[in-house]
Amino acid sequence: MKNSGGFLMLLLVLFLRLLTHSEGEAKFCPAEITAEGQCSSMFGASDCFHHMRAKYGEAPFPPTNCKCSEIPQDSEHYTCQCDVPCEEDNTAASPAPPPVSGPLQP
Numbered sequence: 001m002k003n004s005g006g007f008l009m010l011l012l013v014l015f016l017r018l019l020t021h022s023e024g025e026a027k028f029c030p031a032e033i034t035a036e037g038q039c040s041s042m043f044g045a046s047d048c049f050h051h052m053r054a055k056y057g058e059a060p061f062p063p064t065n066c067k068c069s070e071i072p073q074d075s076e077h078y079t080c081q082c083d084v085p086c087e088e089d090n091t092a093a094s095p096a097p098p099p100v101s102g103p104l105q106p
Helices: 002-020 044-056
Strands: 030-038 066-073 074-085
Touching: 030 044, 030 066, 044 066
Parallel strands: none
Antiparallel strands: 030 074, 066 074
């Protein structure tokens, strides 16, 4: 019975180690996009977050520190600035490919 308790403890430690293991810290770089519409004072940062997720895809690390800014003399557009996961050369990750719409062609 003692051996099974030690074995279960070892399995638990290995399982917890597996859950907390990471490949290293995520590196973030600033990214900016222009979007149509106006910055919402209440939801501007959230809108920018979703724009960045749409552009850069569902990465394991989401955009952070999103800000929405009105463009002077342009009431039809605004800019979004967020920190997004970086490539090794400190540039923002490549945008995600556009979604496929309609039936696939053979």
